[in-house]
Amino acid sequence: MKTRDLVDRLASGVSPVEHNAVARLLNRALMTGLGGSAVLLAALYGVRSDMPELILTAMFWVRLAFPLAIIATAMKLAERLGRPGAPLKLAWCAAALPIAAMLLAAGSIVLATPPGYRLQLMLGMTWRTTTANIVLLSLPSLAAMLHAMKQLAPTRLALAGTGAGLLAGAQGLLVYSLYCPEMAVPFWGVWYVLAIVITTAIGAAIAPRFLRW
Template sequence: MNTENLIEALAADAAPVGTHVVERRIVSALSIAAGGAIAVLLPVYGVRADLAWLVGTPIFWAKIVFALTMAGAALLATARLSRPGVAIGRAWAWLAVPAATVLLIALVILWLAPPDARASLLMGRTWRTCSLNIALLSVPGLIAILAVVRSLAPTRLRLTGAAAGLLAGAIGTAVYCLKCPETSVPFWATWYLLGIAIPTLVGAVVGEKVLRW
């Protein structure tokens, strides 16, 4: 059998792929990521008792915008990396913008703050647990996103796994804002980014195996 005949034989029973299949799969993964993070948050941590007041404060929305901006850029990178031959383009640059912005603001605040106040601004009250809490909330999303990404036939497995982990971490961070008692920019610029970095690293490590097809 020559190559052309083989291709014709393999394609003979091929069914047409439905429209927007990729988008529907990604949306389902994002829904699981957000719903799973909330399902972990509520029984394990709960939400802030003053949440109704909190949502009226600018700092709450600044944290939400930061997390969702990271998630949006990570989603773009993940979607592109999930398909063979698709260039990632400027997705990494979009990821750098929110991270660099909050880090710059944090450095300015620390520089202007009295020396004896800098430690509390950076460490807050929950630095020991914040990043780990975000990582835990990211677990459902990481599993769901990796499962969807694997079905899209990625070729750059470690990089794709890292992008999926970053997306899960950013979604977990957005949900954690419903609980986090910290309002200092230096705090969440440091520990939120570290919390996002944990599932990113996990995704890169496991991506080589779980995304293989």
């Protein structure tokens, strides 16, 4: 077979890619992961009885804003990681910005608090279980995001897993925020951020094998 004939065969039957196909694929994975995490939360922990009162407080919405900001920026990062050669620098900076802002806010509050109360602000009541709970709730999202990434064309596999893990960690945190009783920003800055870092690391560790072409 001549080279020209081979090229013609490979090019035959090719249809245009849908507009925003990558974004749509990742959004579907996001919704699938969100559903899985919500079901897992309800099965393991139930629903808070004081939810009607909780949603009327400002801190409840401030807490939700943190994972939502990460999800918004990490989605753009994941889209770029699914495309070979896409620029990443600005996307990484945008994804890191909500975490940096949280750490800055938490640190400022700790410094402004009398020394005798700082540790209590950071530990809260549930420090022993919060990080593990968030990581557990992130696993359905991580599986869905890695499955979506596998359908794209990532060439930087560990980085693609890092982006998927960051997005999954934020989504797990979003779901857990509906249940968590902690309202202190320093607590969020320690244990919430730690959970996202762990989930991101898990994604980076397993992606090279899972996403291998």
